[in-house]
Structures are given as structure tokens and as C-alpha cells.
Amino acid sequence: MTITVSAPGKLMLFGEHAVVYNRPCIVTAVGLRFYVTLEETNGNSITIDSSLENEQYKISVPDLISSSIYPDKVSFVLAAIQHLYRKYGIDKGIAVTTRGPDRSFGLGSSSAITVAIVKALSELFSLNLSTSEMFDLSYQAVLTVQKKASGFDVAAALYGGTIYFLTGGKTILPLEVGQLPIIIGYSGKKVSTVNYVAAVNSLYEKHTWAIESIFELMNQLTERAKDKFLLSDWLTLGEFANLNQGLLESLGVNTFDLAKLIFAARKAGALGAKLSGAGGGDCMYAIATPDTSALVKQSIIDAGGEIVNCDLNADGARLE
Numbered sequence: 001m002t003i004t005v006s007a008p009g010k011l012m013l014f015g016e017h018a019v020v021y022n023r024p025c026i027v028t029a030v031g032l033r034f035y036v037t038l039e040e041t042n043g044n045s046i047t048i049d050s051s052l053e054n055e056q057y058k059i060s061v062p063d064l065i066s067s068s069i070y071p072d073k074v075s076f077v078l079a080a081i082q083h084l085y086r087k088y089g090i091d092k093g094i095a096v097t098t099r100g101p102d103r104s105f106g107l108g109s110s111s112a113i114t115v116a117i118v119k120a121l122s123e124l125f126s127l128n129l130s131t132s133e134m135f136d137l138s139y140q141a142v143l144t145v146q147k148k149a150s151g152f153d154v155a156a157a158l159y160g161g162t163i164y165f166l167t168g169g170k171t172i173l174p175l176e177v178g179q180l181p182i183i184i185g186y187s188g189k190k191v192s193t194v195n196y197v198a199a200v201n202s203l204y205e206k207h208t209w210a211i212e213s214i215f216e217l218m219n220q221l222t223e224r225a226k227d228k229f230l231l232s233d234w235l236t237l238g239e240f241a242n243l244n245q246g247l248l249e250s251l252g253v254n255t256f257d258l259a260k261l262i263f264a265a266r267k268a269g270a271l272g273a274k275l276s277g278a279g280g281g282d283c284m285y286a287i288a289t290p291d292t293s294a295l296v297k298q299s300i301i302d303a304g305g306e307i308v309n310c311d312l313n314a315d316g317a318r319l320e
């Protein structure tokens with residue numbers, strides 16, 4: 001039997017970094033989809049063929065079960081299989097193939113692949129896992145690789161749509177939003193999310209009183225943004241995006257390349273703009289009304305960015 005599952009990437013809208021510290025965030029799933037195909041094989045090897053990472057890898061089930069090493073390019077795939085195999089005592093060989101869009105712009109390929117693997121394994125071995133069981137397994141796998149992570153990207157990949165999310169999945173609330181007037185700009189490559197989470201953590205340890213206050217303001221913004229999304233109040237959401245950006249700047253995660261795109265978008269008439277995710281590069285987004293949208297896009301390109309064209313509020317993980 002062959003099973004294929006796809007899962008979407010994500011765009012963080014509000015609350016990044018604070019969400020690692022028990023505060024909420026808002027995230028939307030994006031229509032850049034990642035695919036996992038599984039086939040049961042004879043014997044007890046797991047083979048991985050990743051066109052995403054241009055990597056092929058093979059390990060026996062007993063070795064994977066006892067392993068604590070996760071080679072970089074297949075780390076999320078291995079961690080997800082390991083968690084599920086251990087929990088359900090599975091010892092069967094499988095062939096795993098992963099694929100995705102030519103470019104992923106830092107918009108959540110690892111979490112999408114992790115979720116797709118877990119859902120595909122649930123289907124292949126008829127485990128009938130609930131969405132919350134799949135969330136827990138996928139989140140554990142991500143934590144195994146990243147050590148510190150909120151799980152927001154796992155929730156976006158699994159549930160899809162636009163969600164209000166509290167650390168570790170304590171709350172996962174789908175938000176009924178209409179068309180999101182959001183433009184995504186890609187600033188270029190970045191260092192890893194793990195490094196940026198660690199940098200914020202060391203700042204937090206040194207100046208807890210200050211960073212706690214910043215996270216608390218982020219919390220307030222996210223709470224209010226949730227209501228404004230439901231009202232499609234883009235003007236206020238633009239102002240909130242700018243405020244959130246100022247707070248992220250104070251954490252030291254902004255870069256000159258991101259700042260250029262953000263200022264260019266605002267100058268061209270965007271209602272607001274901020275970076276999205278850990279910072280250090282990757283993407284920013286701008287909120288813009290239809291009359292300024294073309295100008296905002298052009299200004300992002302002129303400032304050295306690239307427009308990422310993809311659907312927002314996309315479907316969650318699904319069987320293909």
C-alpha cells in the first residue's frame with residue numbers, strides 16, 4: 001500500500017518569540033505544500049529519499065529505535081518515525097519519499113514534513129490517530145530536534161487555516177478570517193531559527209525584567225489582534241504589526257535586509273509591516289489595501305526583496 005499526505009507551510013503573523021514563553025501567537029497556513037509518500041517494504045529498513053534535501057538515507061528499525069543521533073538533512077523525518085514507532089511498537093520497514101516546492105522561503109518545511117509523516121504513518125498502519133494525538137507526536141519530534149520550540153508551526157501544518165495558538169498547543173483556536181490582505185516579502189537566507197531562539201533566551205536570562213515586559217506587550221497585541229482579525233480591521237492590524245515589529249527589533253532579531261523591506265512597504269502605503277518568524281532573515285509581511293498593493297509589492301522588490309506568491313489560510317494536512 002502507498003500513502004501520500006501533504007501539509008502546508010506557515011506564516012507567523014503575531015507573537016513570535018513570546019509564544020516560546022507561554023504567550024499566544026497567531027499563524028496562518030500557506031499554500032506551499034510539502035508531500036510525504038510512504039510504502040511498506042519487506043524487511044526492517046527505513047529508507048528516505050528526500051528530493052527537498054537532495055538526500056538518501058537508510059537505517060534499520062532497531063537502530064532507529066535506539067538512536068539519539070539525527071543526521072541534519074533527515075532529522076525531522078527520523079525523529080517523527082522514531083516517536084511513532086516507539087509509542088506504537090511498530091517494527092515494519094518503510095520507504096519514505098519527501099518532496100515540496102522548489103523553494104520554501106523559510107515558511108515551515110520542517111514542521112510540514114513532520115506532520116505529513118505522522119499522518120501518513122497513522123494511515124499506513126491504521127492507527128486512527130486523532131488530530132490532537134498527531135499534534136503531540138509531531139511536536140515531540142520537533143522538540144527532539146530543536147530542543148526549544150512552541151509548536152505553532154506544527155499546529156498550522158496540521159489544522160491549516162488561521163489559528164490563535166498557545167505554547168505547546170494548550171490552546172489551538174481556528175479563527176474565521178476572510179481574505180487576508182497580506183503581502184509576503186522574502187529577504188534572503190538566514191541563520192537557523194534554533195540560534196535565534198537561543199539568542200533571545202540568553203537575553204531573557206540576563207535581563208528577565210525587561211524581556212518579560214516585552215513579551216507581555218506582545219501578548220497584549222496578539223490578544224487584541226485576534227479580535228481585530230475577526231472584524232477584518234486591517235487599519236488597526238497594520239498599526240499592531242508596526243508595534244509588534246518595534247518589540248521584535250528590541251529583542252535584536254531584526255536585520256538590515258528585513259528593515260529595508262519593511263520601511264519600503266510602509267513608505268509605499270502599507271497599513272503596517274513586520275518580520276515573520278524567528279528573524280535574522282527569511283520573510284516579512286505587509287498589510288496593504290487593494291489600491292496600494294501593487295505599489296507595496298514593487299517597493300519590496302526595489303528594496304531587494306522577493307514577493308512570495310502563495311495562498312494564505314490554506315488547508316491543513318490531508319490525504320492525497
Ligand code: PMV
Binds near residue numbers: 150
Ligand atoms: O523562524 P520560524 O518561522 O520557524 O519561526 C520561529 C518562531 C519562534 O517563536 C521564534 C519559535 C517558536 O517555536 O515559536
